[in-house]
Amino acid sequence: MDSLEHLNPQQRAAVTASAGPVLVLAGPGSGKTRVLTFRIGYLLSQLGVAPHHILAVTFTNKAAREMQSRVEKLLGHSLQGMWLGTFHAICARILRREQQYLPLDANFVIFDEDDQQALIKRALRDLNLDEKLYRPTSVHAAISNAKNNLILPEDYPTATYRDEVVARVYKRYQELLVSSNAVDFDDLLLYAWKLLNEFSTVREQYARRFEHILVDEFQDTNLAQYELVKLLASYHRNLFVVGDEDQSIYRWRGADYRNVLRFEEDFPDRQKILLEQNYRSTQRVLDAAQAVINRNRNRTPKRLKSTPEHGEGEKLVLYEAVDDYGEAAFVVDTIQQLVAGGKARPGDFAIMYRTNAQSRLLEEAFLRAGVPYRLVGAMRFYGRREVKDMIAYLRLVQNPADEASLGRVINVPPRGIGDKSQLALQMEAQRTGRSAGLILMELGREGKDSPHWQALGRNASLLADFGSLLGEWHRLKDEISLPSLFQRILNDLAYREYIDDNTEEGQSRWENVQELLRIAYEYEEKGLTAFLENLALVSDQDTLPENVEAPTLLTLHAAKGLEFPIVFITGLDDGLIPHNRSLDDPEAMAEERRLFYVGLTRAKKRVYLVRAAQRSTYGSFQDSIPSRFLKDIPADLIQQDGRGRRMGRSWQSESRRSWDDNYAGTWGSRPERAKPSHAPILQPRFKPGMRVKHPSWGEGLVVDSRIQDEDETVDIFFDSVGFKRVIASIANLEILS
Ligand SMILES: Nc1ncnc2c1ncn2[C@@H]1O[C@H](COP(=O)(O)OP(=O)(O)OP(=O)(O)O)[C@@H](O)[C@H]1O
Ligand SMILES: [Mg+2]
Numbered sequence: 001m002d003s004l005e006h007l008n009p010q011q012r013a014a015v016t017a018s019a020g021p022v023l024v025l026a027g028p029g030s031g032k033t034r035v036l037t038f039r040i041g042y043l044l045s046q047l048g049v050a051p052h053h054i055l056a057v058t059f060t061n062k063a064a065r066e067m068q069s070r071v072e073k074l075l076g077h078s079l080q081g082m083w084l085g086t087f088h089a090i091c092a093r094i095l096r097r098e099q100q101y102l103p104l105d106a107n108f109v110i111f112d113e114d115d116q117q118a119l120i121k122r123a124l125r126d127l128n129l130d131e132k133l134y135r136p137t138s139v140h141a142a143i144s145n146a147k148n149n150l151i152l153p154e155d156y157p158t159a160t161y162r163d164e165v166v167a168r169v170y171k172r173y174q175e176l177l178v179s180s181n182a183v184d185f186d187d188l189l190l191y192a193w194k195l196l197n198e199f200s201t202v203r204e205q206y207a208r209r210f211e212h213i214l215v216d217e218f219q220d221t222n223l224a225q226y227e228l229v230k231l232l233a234s235y236h237r238n239l240f241v242v243g244d245e246d247q248s249i250y251r252w253r254g255a256d257y258r259n260v261l262r263f264e265e266d267f268p269d270r271q272k273i274l275l276e277q278n279y280r281s282t283q284r285v286l287d288a289a290q291a292v293i294n295r296n297r298n299r300t301p302k303r304l305k306s307t308p309e310h311g312e313g314e315k316l317v318l319y320e321a322v323d324d325y326g327e328a329a330f331v332v333d334t335i336q337q338l339v340a341g342g343k344a345r346p347g348d349f350a351i352m353y354r355t356n357a358q359s360r361l362l363e364e365a366f367l368r369a370g371v372p373y374r375l376v377g378a379m380r381f382y383g384r385r386e387v388k389d390m391i392a393y394l395r396l397v398q399n400p401a402d403e404a405s406l407g408r409v410i411n412v413p414p415r416g417i418g419d420k421s422q423l424a425l426q427m428e429a430q431r432t433g434r435s436a437g438l439i440l441m442e443l444g445r446e447g448k449d450s451p452h453w454q455a456l457g458r459n460a461s462l463l464a465d466f467g468s469l470l471g472e473w474h475r476l477k478d479e480i481s482l483p484s485l486f487q488r489i490l491n492d493l494a495y496r497e498y499i500d501d502n503t504e505e506g507q508s509r510w511e512n513v514q515e516l517l518r519i520a521y522e523y524e525e526k527g528l529t530a531f532l533e534n535l536a537l538v539s540d541q542d543t544l545p546e547n548v549e550a551p552t553l554l555t556l557h558a559a560k561g562l563e564f565p566i567v568f569i570t571g572l573d574d575g576l577i578p579h580n581r582s583l584d585d586p587e588a589m590a591e592e593r594r595l596f597y598v599g600l601t602r603a604k605k606r607v608y609l610v611r612a613a614q615r616s617t618y619g620s621f622q623d624s625i626p627s628r629f630l631k632d633i634p635a636d637l638i639q640q641d642g643r644g645r646r647m648g649r650s651w652q653s654e655s656r657r658s659w660d661d662n663y664a665g666t667w668g669s670r671p672e673r674a675k676p677s678h679a680p681i682l683q684p685r686f687k688p689g690m691r692v693k694h695p696s697w698g699e700g701l702v703v704d705s706r707i708q709d710e711d712e713t714v715d716i717f718f719d720s721v722g723f724k725r726v727i728a729s730i731a732n733l734e735i736l737s
Pocket of ligand 2: 033
């Protein structure tokens with residue numbers, strides 16, 4: 001393979017390593033992901049391994065897609081049959097194939113966060129436990145943690161009273177999941193592990209199939225993932241893992257970088273390869289990053305070296321804004337200037353922050369400036385009621401035993417099935433040990449002949465009506481295409497009449513349903529199961545619209561594995577990074593430091609370190625102090641941006657008054673300045689259905705518009721970038737029709 005020339009000797013050694021376990025440990029930007037990708041190409045083209053004998057695990061679906069297209073480019077043909085995806089996607093695939101071994105039907109669904117919470121609450125209620133004493137989120141976290149550590153309900157330790165309660169909720173929660181024919185994210189791993197652990201024939205089948213297993217970002221695997229990989233690799237033992245202990249940032253999700261040590265213990269014959277050359281960043285960026293990470297204990301010191309092409313590079317730029325409005329304004333303004341001056345392209349920039357909530361002010365600043373941006377994060381679209389309703393309907397049709405979905409839509413639109421009828425149905429389900437959905441369908445099919453009819457008394461006929469609809473859709477799902485099924489459900493429900501009351505809000509709701517339908521069309525070939533699976537698995541990074549030239553806003557967590565020419569790290573204040581929650585826990589503090597390190601090492605050319613002397617909270621401003629991590633970066637690597645406040649080196653001790661306040665309002669707009677400068681707008685000018693043109697995003701369809709704070713906010717579906725919310729007085733929209 002010619003491409004091996006594009007590798008340094010250590011990388012080449014890793015790519016062409018002989019059979020057996022291989023551990024590649026190396027710092028950021030040293031080509032770990034590249035090595036993994038090349039090794040797949042090498043196995044296929046040089047060793048003649050068939051694609052279906054390879055399993056490669058990435059951290060996000062987006063990373064999987066990228067890797068796939070890179071390998072395809074290297075080889076010049078498609079990778080039919082190779083398994084490549086996240087742990088969750090791969091486990092879902094195994095479970096669907098081996099469904100007969102599970103306590104679930106073939107159509108099992110994957111519950112999202114909301115469903116999981118609802119089910120935890122239900123479990124607490126069933127056990128007569130007070131939600132205020134046992135907060136559903138924290139109980140859920142404990143259960144999730146147990147699952148990630150392969151602890152089953154019956155093995156949950158009950159040392160304290162609280163543990164004992166969690167154990168009971170865990171058990172009930174699992175029962176509810178099974179009776180809903182559903183799994184949560186953690187179950188995907190847990191069930192897959194259990195399956196391979198208990199059934200040696202199944203294990204053997206997969207272990208023989210996967211001649212080569214490759215894992216990226218190995219430092220962020222949890223115990224369940226590690227044990228699963230071990231089982232999968234138990235026959236051929238060709239396990240190739242790459243990682244960096246310093247970039248382990250998912251401890252809160254059960255990730256355990258000690259898996260690297262476990263690997264060395266479990267595979268004493270492993271080859272270990274270290275990569276030393278960094279190909280991503282300039283030396284100054286690397287020096288700053290190293291100064292930060294060197295403060296962590298119990299790690300193997302590494303030296304990060306840049307290539308001659310990258311060279312020394314520029315100093316890191318430090319900017320201190322007066323407040324968080326100024327912080328956001330600085331970011332947007334700097335980007336605009338660099339782009340206008342031809343020094344950078346819009347897609348070169350990433351703006352990172354510690355918590356999702358920090359994106360709001362940044363987004364507003366981008367919107368006000370009319371600068372398009374990409375936001376990586378949970379798609380708010382999927383949080384809308386009408387979207388969730390329709391997804392619940394589809395899930396119910398696919399899997400009538402799905403209790404959470406049934407509960408959501410049984411009386412939506414209202415069809416007279418009130419609480420009492422629902423309770424009666426639930427009791428009948430409990431009495432007969434069948435799911436409510438199946439009872440409904442039987443009522444629909446058999447009417448008075450069904451034994452349930454008598455038991456349900458007065459409620460039976462309304463329930464039967466709904467049951468026959470459900471039964472009909474369930475039958476149709478295998479006969480007609482997904483979009484047709486979707487349309488059919490909408491018609492049968494008269495759903496549009498229900499949600500679209502001809503107000504703007506109503507029309508916007510209907511537009512959202514149309515948007516979901518549009519997505520369903522993309523799954524016309526693959527069908528309902530794939531459609532729902534995709535909805536359940538869209539991870540944070542996956543919501544990034546591809547091929548759009550725009551700055552990217554994302555959390556530090558979501559930035560892992562990525563690289564950008566210019567990186568802004570915002571909110572560099574104590575309490576944000578390191579986060580408040582971590583201040584009194586050394587392990588958590590070490591992880592915050594790694595998170596900052598991950599952020600810094602994403603940058604190829606330039607880093608902006610940004611903070612605000614004051615932050616707005618609930619309408620007032622509070623002083624904040626600089627992140628303690630800033631102090632660890634040597635002064636000679638940093639240059640302060642002249643437009644900001646001047647900061648001394650001992651920031652924490654310096655009195656605020658001595659700071660030269662050269663904030664002249666150029667860069668920020670405090671809340672009172674944020675008001676529009678024009679006369680208040682009282683009537684919306686844009687109507688849903690209008691076509692409009694935006695200076696940067698081009699043409700789009702107005703979906704919704706409303707008056708907010710005496711200004712008009714317009715939701716637009718742009719042909720180029722999808723949904724955007726803009727402020728009419730600033731966005732400079734042209735009405736086309
Ligand atoms: N031998 C090489 N020659 C030229 N460029 C390289 C070489 N190796 C890696 N690169 C480039 O360096 C950058 C970093 O590589 P890669 O993303 O694989 O690093 P990584 O070790 O996976 O980083 P991270 O730890 O952040 O995930 C990429 O742009 C990659 O294409
Ligand atoms: Mg990588």
